[in-house]
Amino acid sequence: MAVLLGLTVPVAAQPVVSKTYSYFTIGGKTAEELDSELERRGPLTRHTGARHPGATEIKFGGEVSYVDRGGRCSIGAVKVTVRTHIILPRWRNRNAATGNLARIWDALSADIKRHEERHAEIARTHARTLEAKLRAIRPANSCDILEGKVGEISREAIEAHDREQIRFDAIESKNFDRRIMRVLKNRSGAGD
Template sequence: MILNSRLATPLVLILALAAGAGDAAAETVVSKSIRYYTIGGRTSAEIDRELARHGPMTRSTGSRHPGTTEIRFGGEISYAEEGGRCRVRDVKVTLNTKITLPRWRNRNRANGEMALLWDTLAADIKRHEERHAEIARNYARTLENRLSRLTSTRTCAELQKKASEVTERTSAEHDADQARFDRVEALNFEKRLTRLLRHRAAQQER
C-alpha cells in the first residue's frame, strides 16, 4: 500500500497596516489532532480491502489511503511605517494538522501472526503521517523566520509583494518536500514493512 496522503492548502496571510517602532515580533502557533476510522476483516487480504474501501479520500489523488494528514497554514503579518520606510512589525504563522488513522476492530481477537502484522502496519502508517506533520511544522517555522527578516521598503505595497513572494516560494518548497517524502516511502514500503516485521518478531521471541 502506498501511504501518500497529504491534503495541502496554500499559505494565506492576512495583511494589516500599523504604526510603531521596534524589531519585528514573530510567532508560530501549531496545533495537531488525530482521529480514527474503524475497519473490519480477519485476514491480511480482508484488511487490505477494508483500508481501500474505508480509508480517507484525498482530493489531490482522488483515491483512498490508509492514513492522511490534512495541513492548513494561515497567519497574519502587519507593517509599520516610519522614517519614510515600511517594515514588518508582527508575524504570526499558524499551522493546523489533522491526522486520520485506521483502527482494526478485530485486533483483540486476532491470532499472534495477524496481531503482529497489524501492529507493525498501524505503527508504520502512524509514523508516516507524523512525519508529514513534522515537515509542515518545519516549514511553518521557516516561513515565520523568512517573513520576520524581510528588509524594509519604501512603501508597504512593495513589502506586501515581497511577503507574498516569500510565502509562495516557501509553500512550493513545502509541497515539493512532502511529495518527495511520499515517493521515497512508496518505493521502500515492501522492504520497510518486511524489516519491521522481522524486528518485532525477534523482540517477541526474547
C-alpha cells in the first residue's frame, strides 16, 4: 500500500551530485606565453580532440528498481547520479605578476572557472530532469516494457544534455572576446 501511495504522490527529483576539482600548472611571463602554455598543457577533450584552457568531465549513472505486482510493473526506487570533475589552470608565476598581465590572468582564470562551473550546472539540471522523468513513468504490463522505457528516456536525456553542452560552448566561444574585454574593463575600474 505504501508503495502505491508513493507512486501517486510527486516526489522531488534529487539526484546524487558530486563535484571535484583538479589543476594543471602553467608557466609563462607574457600573455603570449600564457596562451601557448594553455594550448600546450590544457586538458585534451574527447569531444573536440583538442586541448582547452579548462574542462569538465561529466559522468551520469544511477539505478532504477522495478516492482512487479499483480501482472503490472511499476517503477520502484530511482536514483540518478552525476559526477563532475572540473579541471582548471593554475599559473605558477601569478604571485610575481604585476599590472596588466596580472589583470589579464585574473580575468581569464575567472572566466575559465565560470565557464566550467556552468557545464557542471547544466549536467546537474539534466540529472534532475532525468530523475523526474524516470519517476513519472506509468506502470506497464511487464517490467521488460518499463526497462525499455527507462533506457529510451535515459538515452534521450543524455542526448539533450550533450546538445545543450555543445550549444553552450558555441555561444561562449562566439562571445569570448567581448566577454573578456568587459571583465577586464570592470576589473580596471573603468566600468561600462
